Amino acid sequence: MKKDKFITEFDDIPTPRHKMRELSLEERKLNFKEVELGFTEEEAIAEAKRCLSCRRCIGCGLCLAECDPKAIIYDDKPETIDIKADAIILAPGFEEFNPRRIPELGYSKFYNVITGIEFERILSDNGPYGGLILRPFDGEIPEKIAFIQCVGSREEMLAANYCSSICCVNALKNSIEIKKRLKNTEVKIFHRGIRPFGKGSELLFIEAKEKYTIDFVEAEVKNLQQDDSGNIKIEYLQNNEEKKEKFDLVVLSTGIQAPRDAKKLSRMLKTGLNKYNFSINKSFLPCYTEKEGVFTAGAFNGPMDIPSCIAEAGNVVSHICSMLKNKKGKIEVSVKPEKGKYDGRTGIFLCKYGLKTLSKTEMMEFLGVIDELSEAYPVKKYDYACVKKSTDDIINTIREENLDRIIICSCYSESHSGLFKDISADANLKPEFVDVLDINSGNGGILSKLKTLLDKKNGKPESKTRIEKVKSCMIIGGGVSGITASLKLAELGLDVFLVEKKEKLGGRLIDSYYLITGDEIKPEEKLEELNEKVNNNEKIKVILNSYIEEVKGEPGNFSVKIKSDGKFNEIKTGGIIVAIGTSIYRYSEDYALSKNKNKGINQYELEKLIAENKFSAKKVVMIQCVGARNYCSRLCCTEAIVNALKIKQVSPDTDIIVLHKGIRVFDFDEELYSEAIEKGVKFVESVIDPEVEEEGENIRVKVFENDKKKNVKAIYDADLVVFNVASIPSEDNKKIADVLNVSLDKEMFFKEIDPLLNPVELDREGIFVCGMAHYPKTLRECIIQANAAAEKAFLFITNP
Template identity: 30%
Template sequence: ITLQQLRKKFNAVFIAIGAHIELKLGCEGEELEGILPGIEFLSKVNLGQKVKIGKKVLVIGGGNSAIDAARTALRCGAETVTIVYRRSRLEMPADPAEIEEAEKEGVKITYLAAPEKVLGTRSKSPKVEALECIKMKLGEPDESGRRRPIPIEGSEFVLDCDNVIVTIGQSPDVAALGKNLGLNVNKWNTFEVDPVTMETNIAGVFAGGDCVTGPDVVVNAMYAGKKAAISIDRFFNKHNMKRGRELEGPFQVAYEIDIDGQPYLPQVKMPSIKLSQRKSWDEVHTGYTKKKAIKEAERCIACADCCDCQLCSFVCEPKCIDYNDKNKEIRLDIGSIVVATGNDYHDPREASEFGYARFKNIVTSMEMERLLSSVGPTQGHLVRLTDNNVPKRIAFIQCIGSRNMKCDIQYCSRICCMNAIKDSLLIREHYPDTQIDIFYIDIRAFGKGYEELYRHSLEDSNISYIQARPSKVVGDPETQNLHVMFENQNTGRIERNTYEMVVLSSALLPSKESSQLANILGIETDSDRFYKQKDACAYPLDSTREGIYLCGGAISPKDITDSIAEASGAAVRATSHVLDFKKERKIEEIQQIDTTGEPRIGVFVCQCGINISAVVNTEQVVEYAKTLPNVVYSDDTLFTCAASTQTEIQQTILVHKLNRVLVAACTPKTHEPIFQETMAKIGLNPYLFEMVNIRDQCSWVHQKEPEKATQKAKDLVRMGVAKARLLNPLDIRELEIGHDVLIIGGGVAGIQSALDLAGKGFTVNLIEKEKKLGGRVAQLSTLYPSFKPGSHFIKSKVDELKELGVNIFTATSIEKLDGFVGNFDIHLKTKSNGKNVNSEVKAGAIVVAVGAELYQVPKGDFGYEKYANVFSNQQFEELTAQGKDLLIDGKKPETVAFFQCVGSRGEKGNPDCSRYCCQAAIKQANALRKMGIQAIIFNRDIRVYSRGAEEMYRNARGKGVLFIPYDVEKPMQLKGKNKVSTVIVENKHSGKLVEYPVDAVVLSLGMVPNEKENDYLVELLKIPRGADRFFMERHSKLGPVETAMEGIFLCGCSQGPKDIADSISQASAVASKVSALLSDDKISLEPIVSTSDPNLCRACGECVKVCEFHALELQEIEPGRIAAVANEALCKGCGSCAAICPTGAMDVRHFTDAQIDAQVEAVFVEYKS
C-alpha cells in the first residue's frame, strides 16, 4: 500500500514506520558472506535462532549497539572481537561503563580508524577474510558537537576477520511508501515535521517516532504519537493545531541542571559475576544490595523535567491532578482589584562569601523553620545535615541581602531579627546545651510584645549578640564545621568563631511576577521593584491606579500582623467601589429531621489519606464503633472533609435515619463547622454533632506505636459516642442590630476609619475629646515622605469627612454606655460655649481610636526642665516648623544631639519600641543638615522599618549625621550650668569616655497610653489591657483589630505605637471588620452559652467575678430573690462560670456537666457488645 493510496481513502494519515533499515558501510566488498547487520544479529540471538560466528569478529561503530554486538559475539563463540571506531574514546557515544565492561571481557577497540574495503576469498561463494581500514585524525567539530574525522592519506592497514558486524545506525524504509511522495526528508533520510503538530509539509499527513527522529527511546515515540493524535483531532475539527501548545516545543529542549552546592559522588559500583563466568548467557550484573541501592539513589539531584508519565495523577488520592484539563480564558466583571502577591526570598548563593550550597551545614532561615517544624523533614528534630547530630553551636547571620547596596536591596526585610530571636529561644528550649550567636547590624524588634521576647533572649546566657556583619564563612572539610570571619564592632578586632551550623537570614524580595503584573494592571513599581503607593503616608493601600489596591508583602516586607491588618484594610477600600454594605438575605426553608426518640448515631472515621491510616488501623476503629451503644452505622472514608464525602454523609443520614453524627478525624477547630453545615443543609440540627481528633492526638503523637495509637483512637471514639448520646438540639437565636457606628477618637486612625465606613453608606458618629480633630499628626511640621505639613493633611481628611456626612462631635466625652454588640446606647457630653450639652446616639459597633500620648519625662531626667536647651521631640518639631529659622536663645546652633528611647524599651514608659522615634529623629536631623547644623543621634539601635525609611537613614549618614551607640546600662552624662554644653558617652569600642560639645538636646519620647482616659474606657467598655497598658487585641495575628468584646474594635495607637501609614492601614482594617459585622439586619448568636438554674443559685457572685466577657450579672429575678443571669449576646461559652460555681447552678449548653461526666466515665469503662 502506497501513501498515495492511503490519502485517497483517508482524510489524515499518520506515518510511524520506524527506522528498521540498517545503514551500510558503503564500501567495496560489502556484499560478501560474513557481513552481518548489527540489529539483525542481536535480534536473531535474542530470539534463540542459530547464528554462525567465526573465531575473529570485527564490529564497526561506537554506540551501545556496537558494544552489545561485541559482547554477544564473544558469547556466541568468537575468540577475538575488535571494535573499529572512527573517532577517539572521548567522542564514543556508548555508555562509558558499558565500554569498560566490554574491555574487561576481552573486547579490543581500535580508535581513529574507518573501513575502506572488505577483502574476501576467491571462490564461488566469496567470504570475508579481512577488512582494509584507514587511519583518521580529528578536525573541527561537526553539527553533533564532535570533532569531524578526517582520513590520513597513505595510512591504510588490514585487519583479519571471519565476520564483520555493522552497527552504524538505522534509517526509515521510505521507499516502502511508494514513489514521488512529495514529502520533505533530510540528509539522514528521516521526515521533516513541525515539532509541535507533527505535520509534514503535506497538509493532513503527519509523522512521528523513529522515522522522524532516527533511532530513539520508546517514550519519545509514545510522546510523538500523543502529539500527533491531538493535532489530527484538531485537523478534523478545523481548529488551530498550535494554539495553547507552545510549551510542547521541539523534541530536544535544552535546559540547565542546577548542580550548585551538590557534591560529586561517583556511581555506586554494581556487583557482577566473575569474568570466568561471562561466556554464558547469565546476567552479568547481579543487582544492588539494599544498602547500596539507597546509597546510589541518594546521588539523585532531581534534575529531570516532567516526563508526562502521569503517575502523579494515579497516586494523588484526592484526585487534584487532572492531565485532561486545558487552559481556560475566564472573563470577570469586577469593580476593583487587590494585589497581594507577597514576597520571594533572596537567593543566598548570590552572596557567595557566605558559602550557602557549598557547605551543607549552612541553611537559610526558612530551611531552619522547616527543620524545627513537627511536620518538617526531620519531624522537628534539629540535626546537622552532614552527620545527623544536634549542633552544639549555631550562628544566625542577619541581613543576607537586606540593606545591601551590592545586592541592590536597599531596604530592611523587617521580619528577620524576630525570626532569629524566636528560633533561638525555641532551639534553647529543646536543646539547653546549644550555644547561639546572632550577628546583627541593628536589632529591629519593633512590633507589639517583640521587645519582651528580645529581652528574654538577652537574659539567656547561651544566646549572644555580636554586632558585626561577617565577611565570609569557610567550611572545614574534616569536621564539616564552619568558620565565621568578622570584625567585632564592639571591640574593633578581626575575629574567627567556629560553629557547627550557620543560619542565613535572607532578604525578602518582591514576587518574581511583580513587574509583569504591574504592566498588565497598569500600575507602577518603585525603584525597589515593589508596587508603588499613591502616597506612602496618606494612602498606604492605594496603588497608582484608582480601583487597584495593595496589601502585605506586595508593598514591602511585612510581618504577619501587619499583613493581615492591611489585607482587611484593602478589602474595605476595594469593596467601596462595588458593594452596598447590606447583603441580601436568602432564607431557604429546610424540613427539619425529627430527632426525638432513641439516639441513632453514625460514626465516620477519616483516613486523612495516610495522615491517620498509616498509623491508626481505621478498619479496627470502625468495627469497634459498631459495638458501642446506639451506633447504627460506622464506616471509614479517605477524606471525610472532601465535598464528595459530605454528600455521602448526607445520604447516609437520610438512609439510616441517623439523628446524631460523630466524626473521628483531625482538628475540630477548622473542620467542625464544615460538618455542622453539611448536617444543617438536610435538616439535622448542627449541634447534634460531635468530633474527636484522632490525627493530632493519635497518629501524629504515636507514630512509632501503631497498636497503642489505634487503641487510643478507640478510646476517643468511645468517649465521643458517650457524649453524642446526650446531645440535644440547640437553636441559633438571631438578634436585630443597628447599623450606626461610634468612633471614639478623632486622630488620623479614627478619621480614616470614619471615612471608610461612611464611604460604604454607614452612619458614623465620630467623637473627639479635644476641640479639633487630627491629634498629634496635626502638630507635625512635615510628614515623611511627602514633607507636607501635618495640618494640611488633616484638613484634607476632615473636608472628606464633611462631604460624606460624618457626624463630628468635638470636645465630647462618653457619660454612659449600655448594651451589647449590635445594640449599644451611648450618652455623650459635649462642652459648648462653656456649657455641657447632653446627647444620645445608638451604635451597632464601636471603634476605639483614642491614640496615645508622649512619655512625660520626670523633671531632671536627661536634663529635662533642668537645662533650658533640652527639648522634647514635639517641642523641637514646633521650633523647626516650616518657614522658621532655628534659633536657640537668638542664636543658630552648631550641633544638636538626639537622645533615643526616652520612655521606650525600659521600665519607665512603654516597655516596647515606640516605632516612630528613630524615623522622626532622622527626619529632623536631615532638616538640620540642610540648615548647616550638625546632628548627632545617640541610639541603642536604629529601628527604621517603613517604606523608604532605610533610604532616609542612608542619606542621613551620607549627609554627615553622626549615629553614636550607647549602652542603656551606662547612661549619658550632661555637663553645663544653665544649658547643656557637653554630652559625655562611653565609647563601645574603647571603653573610654568621649565628650561631644552640643548646643541643644532633643529627647525622642516614647508613646504611652493615656492612663486616665483608658482607665475610664476599660470600665465603660469592659475591654482588656495588656501588660504594656495599651488595649489588648483578641489575637495578635488572627484578630489584630478585634477585642474580646464582640462589636468593639481597636485601631491606631490605642492598641500600641504605630506610624501614620500603619495607623491608617489598621483603621481601614477596622472598617472592614465593622462592615462585615453590620452587613445584615440581624446577627446570629452562638447557642453554646452559659445557663443558670435559679433554684440552685445562691447569688454568691463568684461567676460574675471570673467572667472576663462581663456576660453575667446578679439580678433580682423576682421580689426578694437574686440570681446570676447570663447575657447570651456577650457570653462566649468558655465555661469559667460553670467551673467555679459551688452549687452546680451554672452549666454550659453542649458541654453540660452530664455530658462531660459521661465522657470521663467512658475513659475508664469499656463498652461490650
C-alpha cells in the first residue's frame, strides 16, 4: 500500500533528529573501524522519544489498508462548499477537560494515570488490550484501582464552576464493570459528593455500594506520585486528616468543557454564550438562539448525558419541522421495486449487547425463538456485532453460506443500519437485501418484524394489511409537558385531544410563584399565555375532568374510551403521548408536628410564604429527601437552595441549615450552591433521617452520625422546619399503564424501550412519553422532551 508520492517532507518538524557521532577524518585512516559510533544510552532514549512523539504521517499506507470504509484520501485537498439552508443547528458537542492543567495529578507524566474516556477504550472489546483490563505501565492486571472525580469540574479557579453531570454515572458504570470482570480487584472512588444523574442512576449508586462493595471516599485529593514499579500514591485530605494510599491504576473523571470553536461560531452567527462559552437559551424556548433560524442542541447547551442530547435533537427537529412545514419544495425519493421471492438463503445475526435492555423473561423468549430458527436458517450470535471481528465473520458467513439476504438483530438499528449494509456490500450483497431490526423495540415488535421478513423471503404474503392512520394525537396530562406537546403537534398540522383529569390546565405551574431557571418570568403570566394559545388553537380540543378508561385498536388507529363527568366518549386517534405529572410525598407520614403544625411546611409552601411577604422565621432547618425512594427527585436540592437565597434576600440574618444526604445540583446550578455557601447557608450531611422534637413551642432537630448507632452529631433549634418532599409517581400511572398496555419501571414511572438511545418511546408502538411521567426533571427538560415526543409521534402518524 505504500506509495512514494504520499511520503511528505515536513519543513516544520519541531525537534530535529539527533546527529550520530562519527570518527574524525584523521581517525579513519589505515583502519576498518566503524565511522558511525552509535548513540549513547541517553541519546538513544532521547531519539526514540522524539520519534514516538512525532505523530506525523510518513506515508506507510497502513491506515488506508486498515480503514474498511475507505475514508482516507491521501491527496485530498481542502475545499469551500456553499450550502443554502433555511435553518442551522449548532451541535458541536463538548471538549474533555485537559487534566494537564492540574500538574499535581501527574497526567501524561505517569503511565498509570489515565482519563475516564481512555479507561472506557481499555474496557472496549476493540480497544488497545482487546477488552482486558491492563495497566499501561507494564501490562499487568491492576489489583487496586482509584477513580478521582470532578477533575476540571466544580472549580472556580479553573473557570469551571459547574457540575459536568455525567462523570459520576460514568465512574459508577466503569467501576461496576471492573468488579464484574475482576472480582478481587479493589475499587475506590474519591469524590466531593457523588451526584448520579439521570433515570436509574440512583439504583446504580446503591448497587455499586451494596452489591459490588465499591468504596466511596469523600476527600480532597492533593497530589499523585509514581514509584519505580509504576504504582501511584494518592495523597488526600479527609476530615482534616492527611492520608496516603497506593493504587495500581488511577482513573481521572474529567469534566466537560465548551467546544473550542464556540466563540468562533458565536461570532459568525451572532448567538450568545454564557461565561463558560456554552450556548445561552431561555427556559421556555430551549435550543432557540437570538438569531432566527439558528438552533442549538446537545452538550453545546451545557453538560448533559446521551438521553438528554437525543431529546434535545428531537426538540430542535420539531421546531424546524414547524418552521418549514409551509415552505414549498419537493424531495425526490427513489423507491426500489420490491422483490417478491428469493431463491437463496437467509442468515440471521444477533448482537447480544442489545439483549441487555430486555427483561429476563423477554430475553429467554427471544433467544428461544432464535434457537428454533437456527434449525432452518444459518444463525450467528455476537457479543458486539458492530466490532471488526464480528463484521469480518458476517462477511465470511455470507460468502460461505451463499446467503442472498441477511437479517441483523442489533441494539439500535438507526445508528447501525449503514454499517451493516456497507460491510455486506463487501460480500457482494446489495443493501436492499440487508434488514436491520431493533431489539429495543420490545419482543412483540421485533418478533413480529422478524416473522414478516422471513415470510417475505419465503414468498408468503404479509399477515397484516396496511391500515390508514388517523391524523390526530391524544395527549394524556395537561401540565407544561402536555401543553407543549399539544401546541407543537398542532403547529405541525395534526388534530390534538388534550385530556386532563383536573378542572384546569397547568400542572405544577399553577402553584408556582417563581421559577428556578434564572429567567425573569412570572409563572402565572406564562401559564395564562399558554392557556390562551391552547384555547385559541382550533386544532386542539381540551377535555377537562376526564379519565382514560379503555384503549382498543392498533397503532395508528387507536380507539380511546374517555370518561368525562360520568359520561363516556370514544375518540379515534393515531398516536398517544403520556404526559402525566407526579404527586408530592406527604411529609406527615414521616414527620408530624402536633403542637406546632404551622412551623412545619414543605418547600412549595415556603415558596408561597416568601412570595407573599409573610416569611418571618430567624432559624430555619431544611430537611432534604423526605419520602425519597431509590431515585433522586432531581429538583429538590435546587429548590431548597433557591428558597434559601430568597430568604437571605429578605432576611439576611436568618440562620439556615440544610440537612442533606448528598447535594445533587447539576450543570450551572452549581453556581447557586456556591452562592448559598458564600451567603452563610450551612449544608450538613445527614445520611440517617434526622428526628424532629417538640418542646412546647420550641422545635429541635437532631442530626446523627452516619452510622446505624444513631449517635447524635448535632442538635439545631428551629423556628421553622421545611420538609423537602420527593416527587413520587402519580397514583394514576398503574391504571393508565394497564389501559395502554405499556410497562412501568421499578419505581412506577413509564418505561421507555431504550433509556439511552430512545427515551420517549414506550414498548407499545404508537405510544410515547414525556415530562415527569418518564422521570422527575426540570422545567427545561420537560419542555425539550415534550417537543421530542411530539416529533416522534408526528413522524409515526404521518408515515404510512
